[in-house]
Amino acid sequence: MAKPFKIIIVGGGIGGLAAAIALRKGDREITVIEQSSLHREIGATISLQPNASKIVDQWGLTPLLEAKGSMTDKGFQVYNLSGELQMKVPLSTQSKYGAERIVLHRVDLHEALKHRATSPEYPGKPVSIRVSSRVVSCSCEDGTVELEGGEVLSADLIVGADGIKSAIRRYVLDKEVPTLPTGHSAYRMVIPVSSLLDEAEFVKVIDPRESVTTMVMAHDCRLIMGPAQNSSIYSIVALVPDERMNETAANSSWTTEGDLAKMLQTFELFPDWAKVPLRLAEAAGLWQLRDLDPLPTWYKGRTILIGDAAHAMLPTQGQGASQSVEDAEALGAFFSHVEEGETWRREIESINKRVFDCRSTRASTIQAYSRQTAKPATEKGGIRINMNPAQFMDYNCKYDGAFDWERRQKASSGVENLMSNLTVGELKVEA
Numbered sequence: 001m002a003k004p005f006k007i008i009i010v011g012g013g014i015g016g017l018a019a020a021i022a023l024r025k026g027d028r029e030i031t032v033i034e035q036s037s038l039h040r041e042i043g044a045t046i047s048l049q050p051n052a053s054k055i056v057d058q059w060g061l062t063p064l065l066e067a068k069g070s071m072t073d074k075g076f077q078v079y080n081l082s083g084e085l086q087m088k089v090p091l092s093t094q095s096k097y098g099a100e101r102i103v104l105h106r107v108d109l110h111e112a113l114k115h116r117a118t119s120p121e122y123p124g125k126p127v128s129i130r131v132s133s134r135v136v137s138c139s140c141e142d143g144t145v146e147l148e149g150g151e152v153l154s155a156d157l158i159v160g161a162d163g164i165k166s167a168i169r170r171y172v173l174d175k176e177v178p179t180l181p182t183g184h185s186a187y188r189m190v191i192p193v194s195s196l197l198d199e200a201e202f203v204k205v206i207d208p209r210e211s212v213t214t215m216v217m218a219h220d221c222r223l224i225m226g227p228a229q230n231s232s233i234y235s236i237v238a239l240v241p242d243e244r245m246n247e248t249a250a251n252s253s254w255t256t257e258g259d260l261a262k263m264l265q266t267f268e269l270f271p272d273w274a275k276v277p278l279r280l281a282e283a284a285g286l287w288q289l290r291d292l293d294p295l296p297t298w299y300k301g302r303t304i305l306i307g308d309a310a311h312a313m314l315p316t317q318g319q320g321a322s323q324s325v326e327d328a329e330a331l332g333a334f335f336s337h338v339e340e341g342e343t344w345r346r347e348i349e350s351i352n353k354r355v356f357d358c359r360s361t362r363a364s365t366i367q368a369y370s371r372q373t374a375k376p377a378t379e380k381g382g383i384r385i386n387m388n389p390a391q392f393m394d395y396n397c398k399y400d401g402a403f404d405w406e407r408r409q410k411a412s413s414g415v416e417n418l419m420s421n422l423t424v425g426e427l428k429v430e431a
């Protein structure tokens, strides 16, 4: 009897669960291996850009996300350090890109992805999730992973969706690849919208119920904030220069509890109304923001990296999760004809190559755009804002899935990329 196509996905984050959904088909045996118990807060809100919200809609997730209070973002409004409105960028992305930019709580996105991957109500055998299981090594050619404790599991295809600190990456590349401190850290907070409605100073400038992303920009600090969960919560990301405060010998973590008093001091010169949400926050997480330079490959043998493991990027284009969703869709598309593992074993590396060839230039370009957008927003001491949050939207959002992108790349001799051979910051993008 033919053996089913067996797939192991290492990591049950946004990329891993999205890959589980995209690959779920027929009697394929898909197992997601996740180191945590999955019963955790994944903190704060997240946006899915039109390029990714279109894909999750095709997977039937829109009603699940709407039931959890996902919101359509109507636009960006950008203020300077004097509190003056500098720019309004309306987002009517449905007509231009075929989908909306949506904002939601990370936990809600995660729950919806998990439901879609594991529930028997969808086509294909439900995906199994094995929690509290940490992968410590991988044999990329053999298609095996070893768990902490020594158990070895095998599959026809291994997907390394284990995030920026990926354990699989070193086996794919045959060396450790350092993640790079970017010079930025981010405080992240969520407060009730109801508490803001009592703050006259704030509501005379911003209606916190309106689905708009507000940015307040100084030279090297900025606030990015807006509502989520049916306007019941207000999310704030406060970007600051990285003091590398976590990098002591005793503490190698990149996330820590933020010091609220210190944060307020950092934003001292910001307009009073803009500081109101910071004052109301009872706690803040502090993330040191790291990314990766483009990797020479994402695959080896029967193993492929996706998501942050392959192309971690700064959050300044809001594309990290969206690019993971695109990777997942590409896996689903290019493996769609593989019915049965044994027969196809020899093909798997070439399909992995096809996924990499299709995805890598695009993901590297968006990594570069994310670094570009993180550069100081004004001249030192000035207030004129020299960045536009919509600058790269056409490139980022005009995306119709992997088959279409592959066709477009071939039609332009592999030089689809607007950024070919252009240097952005220290990142050189080659088409």
Ligand SMILES: Cc1cc2nc3c(=O)[nH]c(=O)nc-3n(C[C@H](O)[C@H](O)[C@H](O)COP(=O)(O)OP(=O)(O)OC[C@H]3O[C@@H](n4cnc5c(N)ncnc54)[C@H](O)[C@@H]3O)c2cc1C
Residues within 6 Å of the ligand: 010, 011, 012, 013, 014, 015, 016, 033, 034, 035, 036, 045, 046, 047, 048, 049, 133, 134, 135, 136, 161, 162, 163, 164, 165, 166, 167, 186, 188, 237, 287, 289, 306, 307, 308, 309, 313, 315, 318, 319, 320, 321, 322, 323, 324
């Ligand atoms: C401040 C900030 C704001 C952001 N805002 C946005 C935004 O608005 N929009 C957006 O698109 N992106 C945003 N991002 C980026 C986004 O969060 C990531 O790009 C996205 O979560 C990547 O998904 P992933 O599945 O690749 O990795 P992760 O979500 O990190 O998931 C990796 C999973 O693998 C598990 N894992 C790790 N190692 C192992 C192992 N050895 N064995 C088993 N399991 C393992 C982890 O526990 C985790 O569950 C933001 C990031 C930051 C830091």
